[in-house]
Amino acid sequence: MEEIRTGVYICHCGLNIAGVVDVEEVAKYAGQLPGVVVSREYRYMCSDPGQDLIKDDIKELGVNRVVVASCSPRMHEPTFRKAVEDGGLNPYLYEHANIREHCSWVHDDKELATNKAKDLVRAAVRRVCRHEPLVVREAPFTPSVLVIGGGIAGMQAALDIANGHQKVYLVERDPSIGGHMAQLDRTFPTLDCSECILTPKMSDVGHHPFIELHTYSEVEEVSGSIGSFKVKIRKKARYVDESKCVGCGDCEEKCPWKVPSEYEMGLAKRGVIYIPFAQAIPNVATIDGEHCVYLQKGKCRACEKACEAGAIDFEQKDEIIEVEVGAIIVATGYDQFDPAVISQYGYRRFDNVLTGLEFERLTCAAGPTEGKILLKDGREPESVALVHCVGSRDQNYHEYCSRVCCMYALKYAHLAKELTKADVYQFYIDMRCFGEGYEEFYNRLSEEGVNFIRGKVAKITDDAVTDEEKGKLVVVSEDTLLGKLIRVPVDMVILCSALQPRADAENVGKILNINRRADGFFLERHVKLDPVATPTDGIFIAGCCEAPRDIPDTVAQAEATAAKALSLISRGTVTLEAAISTVDESICHGCGRCEEVCPFSAPSIVSKNGVMVSEINEALCKGCGACAVICPTGAVTIKHFTQDEILAQVDALTEAR
Amino acid sequence: MAGFEPQIIAFCCNWCTYAAADLAGTSRMQYPANVRIVRVMCSGMVNPLYVLKAFEGGVDGVLIAGCHLTDCHYIDGPTKCDAMVDKLREMLHVLGLEDERLRREMVAASEGVLFARVIKEMVEQLKKIGPSPFKARTEALA
C-alpha cells in the first residue's frame, strides 16, 4: 500500500478567515494529524504563489494528498484541483475544507471558530486518505442551441449564435416574436422608436438560415444534460397553414367575432383569427381556438371563405417536435404586476387609472388611439399623475426595486408633455437614474416642468372635498419634503407597475430543472461572477426572467449567453462527471433496485458470465448516489463519495479534538 | 443543562443547502458554531448509516438538508431522501431517540436566511432536550 503523504494548506483569505480563525494554530494542529507531512498557512492560497506552494510540495516533499482549507469549494475547488493536477497528481486526490463561508463569516467567537476550523480540517484530512484517482471523461457537444422566448433577449441571443453559423431553435409561445418590446412606443432615455430598432431584428430572425423559428409553440419536456439535451416542443395548432398564409389579413376582417387584443393591452379588439400586429413575424394568421365559434360550437368558418390562399385548416392538430441541443438559453421575460390588488389605487374601478403598458399603447401611433393620449370619454387630459413603485419596493407585494419604472415614468412624463398640454406630477420615493444618459434625462424632464412630489401615494379617490376636485381623480399622498398631506386632482393616473416573474416561471423552472430565487425570478449561478449561467450546466438565462432590467442590459445579457453557448460549441466536447457510480460484480445480486431508483436510467441488469448483475452506463450516470443508498448488498458505490469516505469524515467530526 | 453545547452534523446537498450555507456566509449571518457540515451531492445520497454513525459518535442532532422537491439537480433525490428518513425515523423511534434529533429540511440555494434559522432553532431545541442518549455510550467507551 502506498504511504499517505498529505499536504494541508490553510488560507488566511486576507483577514476574511484570519480575522476570526487562528490560522497558525489550525495549521499547527493539522501538522500533527496522521498522514500529514506538511501543513502551511498562507495569505491567499488561490493566488499564484499560493498554488505554487502546493505544486512545489508535491514535487519536493512527495505530497500525494492535498487538503486546502479556504473558502467554499463551490468557489475554488476547481482552482486547487487544477493546481494539484499541475503538480503532477490526479486532481481527485484533493479535499477542500470550507472555513470561510461555513466558519469565519458566520461565527464571530474566535475560539469556537478556530475549533470548528480544526474539526473541518481534520475531517478533510481523514477523508482525503481514502480518495482514489479518477479519470475525467469527455463526451461530444451537440452544436446547436435552444432559445426559449422570442422577445428582445431571445432574438438577440439567437442572432448572435446564428451569425456564428451555429444552429438555433427559437421557441416562442405567442403567434409572433417581438415580446414586450414590440408593444413599446419609444425607449428611454434616447426616445428612439422601439419599432424602428426592433423590426429589422425580428425580420432577421425570421429569415436567418441558421434559425429554426417555432412560434405559437412551447417547450414541453427537457431531458439529458449539457452537450446533449433532448427537447420536446409542442407546436400548437394555429389552424392556419403557415406555408400558404400570405398575411393579407382578409380573414381577420371577415371574422365576425372580436375579443380584446393582448397586444393592445385590451384597449382594442382583434379578430378570433388574427395577426397580432402589423410587423408580426411570422406574418401569418392564427386562430384563437379557445374563442373560435366554429371550433367550440361547430358553426361559422367565415375565415375559410375569406381566405383566397386556402390556408385555413381546421383539422390541424398540435404537433410534437423533438430536437437535440447542446445548450439552452432561457429568455422568457416578465409579467406586468397587476395593480388591481392594491385596492386603494382603484385600478379597474376608475376608467382613467392606467398601467404603464396601457399608457404605452395610447402613445403609440399604431395604437388604439393612433398615438393620442385620451381619457376614456375622448377628452385630452389636463393633468396626469405618475405613481412610482406600484407593487415594487413593498414587502406586501415585491420587495425588490423593479429597476426600470423610474425611467419609464420619466419617459411617460415627457410623452404626456409632448403630446398634450397636461400638467404632470411624478409621485416618487427615490429617483433611480443610474444608466448611461439617465441622469441627464431626469434633468431634461425637470427642465420640461414636470412636478416631482416625494411621497408614496396613499390612495386615489374620486371623493371630492373641494370644487376643484370635482370630476377628477384625487391623488392623496404626503409630500414628505414639505411635511404636508397633499391632494392633487388629475384627469389621468398612470401606475408604474413592477415587472414580476412570469406566472408560469415555476413550471418552466421545473421543466428545465433550474431554481428560482425567493423573489420568483430564475437564480443565477453567481450573482456577480456568473450572472447569466444557472447552477445547471449548459442552461443560461438572459433578460427579465432573471430580474427586472432595461433593454440595454437585456441585450448585453443576451449577448453574454450567446457567447457562453458559442464557447461551448467551439470547444466541441463536455467533461463528464467523474464521481459516478460503480458496481462490484462479485457482490451484486442483480436485484434491480438500482435500475428502479435511477432517474437517468444509468444502471441496467445484464448478464455477465451467465449471471445477472448491474452495469452502469457511465455516460448517463450523474453521480447522485441514489443507487448506492438503495443497494442492499453494498455492491454499488459512488466514486469520490464512497461510504468509506463519508464515514471517515463523520467519524473524524465526532471525535474529540 | 447549563453550558450544554449540542453537537450537530448536517448533511447538505451540494446544489441547494450547501450553497444556502455559503450564502449565509457571504451575507455574514451569524448562527451557532455547533454545526459541522458534510457535503453530499444530493440529499438522496445520504445513507441511513451516515446518520446512525453520527449518533454512534455521540452527536446530539443530525440535519439532512437539500433541495426542495422540485428543485433537485437529480430530479427526485429529495423524495428518495424523505423515504429513507421515514424508515430511519421508525428505527430511531424504537431505539427511543427523540424525534427532534433527526431533522429533515429543504433549503434552497437562495435561502441563506432559512439555513441560519434552521441551525439556530435546532441548537435551541437540542439545548432544551439535552444531550443525546447515545452520548453516554461514547463516554463509557472513552
Add this chain to the structure above:
Amino acid sequence: MEVLSPYKEATEVILEAGGEPLKLCYQCGLCTGTCPWNMVRSFLVRRIMHEAQLGAVDFGSEDVWTCVTCKACVDRCPRGVEIIDVMRALRRAVASLGIGVVPDALRISAKNIAGVGNPLGEPPERRNDWAKDLKVKDFAKGTEVLYFPCCVPSYDPGVKNVARSVAAIFDRLKIDYGLIGTEAKCCGEAIRKAGYEETFQSLAQNNIDLFTSNGVKTVVVSSPHCYHTFKAEYPELGGEFEVLHIAQYLASLIDKGKLKLSKELNKKVVYSDPCYLGRHNHIYDEPREILKAIPGLELLEFPDARENGLCCGGGGGRIWMDTPKGERFSDIRVEQAAEMGADIIAVACPYCVLNYTDSVLSMGKAETMQVKDIAELVAEAM
C-alpha cells in the same frame, strides 16, 4: 435656522423600549397618507418615524399621544415597520422614563387603572354589579365559558346593556357560563399602547393568575381590545386560553343552528369594523353573518369598510383623552351613516359604542339614529 443634533440616548431608549423595526423606514410617507388623522388635521406619522430614527423626537409634543393604533398604516407599510410599536415606545419613554408630560386625562385613567383596576375609578367590588339582578353564577372550576365584559360595559351605565344582552342570550341558550370574581382587572390593552408597560404587566399577571387558578379554558369577550391582548399578548406571559370574541361565538352558534333569530327588525343597519377586531385580528365576516341572520334587517356597508375601515378614534388610549369637536372620526362615520340613510350603526366594541353614541348625541341625530352593539341586536331579535 435651528440646528438639529440627533439625540443618541433617546434613540436608544426608543429602540430598547421596543421600537426596533423603525430602522427599516425609508420615508415614503405612505403612513401619513393613510392615517385617518389627516382627514381632520395634520399628523405626520412619517416625520415621527424619522425623528425617532434620529433620536430627535419632541417628547413634549402632543403628537406623541395622537396615534389611535388603528393599524391602517402598518398594514400598508412597504417596509413592514411596526409603527404602533414605535408609537408605544415613544409613549413609554414619556410615561415610564419621565422624558415629557403625559396628558392629564390619560394620567388620571392610568392612575385609576393602576389603583383600582379600571379606568373609570370605580370600586373593584362593584365590577359585577351590572348583573346583580340577573343571577349570573360565579365562574367555578368546570364552568364551560368565562364571560369577560370589559370595564366599560361593567361600569358605564350607558354601555351596561351590552353585557346584559350577552347574559340574556347566554341564559336563553342555556350556556354554561360564569363571571369571574371582582379581583378581575382591566385587560390592559389600551394602557399598554398608552405607554404604561409596567401597569400592563401587573394587570396581565393578575388576570392570568386569576384565570389559571380558576381553571379557565375558554373566555368570551365583548371588547376587541380584551380579545387582542388575551389572544396575542397574554400567551407571552404564560396565559394560554381559548379566546373568542362574542361575534365569533354567536356566529358559530348561528352556523350550528343553535341560535335562531326570529324577531324581525325592519331597519337599515350599517356595520362599522372595530380596528382591533378587523385589521388587528382579521375578523370581518362573523359580525356581518350575525347581522344578516336577523330577519328584516338591511345591511349597509360604509364605502371604506373591512380592511379600509375608519377608526372610531378610541384606540391606543385615545378613549380616555379629549378630542376636540371637528377632529372626531366618529363624527365622520355618523355623517356617512346619515347620508346612507342608516337607522342603526352596529358595532362590536364598547369603545365604539361610547364614541358613536357621543357623536350621535352631540350632532343632534339621536332622534333618527341609534348605536348598538351586535349583542344588543341579537338579544332583541331572539
Add this chain to the structure above:
Amino acid sequence: MNLEDIIKDTNTYYCLECGKCTSVCPVARYDKCFSPRMIIENALLGFEDELVLDRELFSCLTCYMCQSECPSDVDFPVFVREARSLAQGKGQHGICAHSGQLQSLARLMTSPNLKQKRLEWLSQEHRVSEKSDVLFWVGCAPYFEPIFEDIGFSALGITKASLKILNSLGIEPKLLPNERCCGHDALWTGDVDTFKKLAEYNAAQIKEAGVKKIVFACPEGYRTFKLDYPDYVDLDCEVQHISELLAEKIAENSHLSGKLMEIKKKVTYQDPCRLGRHLGVYDAPRKILEAIPGIELVEMKHSGLEAICCGTSAFTNCDSYSNALRAERLSEAVETGAELLITACPKCQTHFRCAQVDKGEEHRPTPKIEVIDLINLVADAIGEGGKSSKKK
C-alpha cells in the same frame, strides 16, 4: 486473544490439511477464492495480515458443515469468529449488507441509559404478564420492520404468532421493555466489545426481572444465550427455542395438539444452521409439522445434519456467491414439489425472500417458492381457536 491462543483454543494445531473442510464448504463451491484450509494454513504459518485483511475471512457462514467432516475436530467456525475479532482491531468488518445499519443499531444499543419503545406494536390480543417467570425474547424484530418491508417480510409477524401460541398453551410470558440486541451478529463478526456490553446489559435486566426460563423464536438468540453468554456473563436461566417447547407440549398431548386445524399443504423444511448443527435441534420442528393435520413434509436433497445454509450470516458478505448458494438451496426446495418452504429462523426467511427478488442467472432465474416461519404456520393452524382459550 492473539492468533496463537486462537489456534490453540480451536484445535487448529491438529489440522491435517486434508482439505475436507473446503470440499464440503458450501461457500467454496461458488467462491473459488474461499478455502477454509487456506485460511487455516495462513494462520498456522503466522501470516496474520494475510489472514485478517482478506475480505474472504468474512465470507465464512459459520454453518458448521466443515466441522462435521473434520477428522481433527478443528472448530473452524469459532476459529473464524476469533480471527475476525483480530480483523476488527485492524478496521476490517467485511462487507455489511443494508449499509451496515443493523450492525450500527447493535452498537447504539450499548448505550447505558436507553429508553427503547420496542413494544409499541403490542396490542390487546396478546396476553403478557409482568409477573410471569417465563420471558419471551422479542429480539431484533421491531427494528427489522422498516428494513425488510420491501421484501414482504414481517419479523413482528413471527413475534405475534409466538405470543399467540404461548397464550394458547396457557403461558402469558413477560416481555422486557428495554431488551438489547442479543449480540449474536456482533460476536460472529468479531465485534467482541459490543457483544460483551450487550450481554452485560441483558443479563442484568433478566436477573432483575427474576425469570426462570427464556423462550426464543430466533435460533440465533437461542444459541447466543445458551452457548455464548455463559462465557461472558453469569445468568442462571433455562433457555428454549419455541419449537422445542411446542414439540414438548405436543408430546405431552396437551390441549394444543387436538386443536390444530387442517392445512392441506406439501411443505419442506430448512434446518437453520444455529438450530441444527450448532444446537442439534432437528426433530422438534418436524414433530410439530407432523402434528398439523394435512401437512405433508417432504425433505430436501440435503437436510438435517447436511442441510445447506441459507447463504448469509450476520448480514455480512452477502455477495454474489452467497446469492448463488441461496439460489441452489431454493432449487432444492422447489424440486421437492413443496408449496411452502418452512424455516424456523427469521433470518433464513429474510435471505430466502430477498433472493427471490433477484434476477439470478441469465438462463436459470432464481426459483420461486413461498417462505414462511414454522411459528406462523402453527399460529395459522390454531386459527381463531387460539383466542378462545382465554376463557380458561
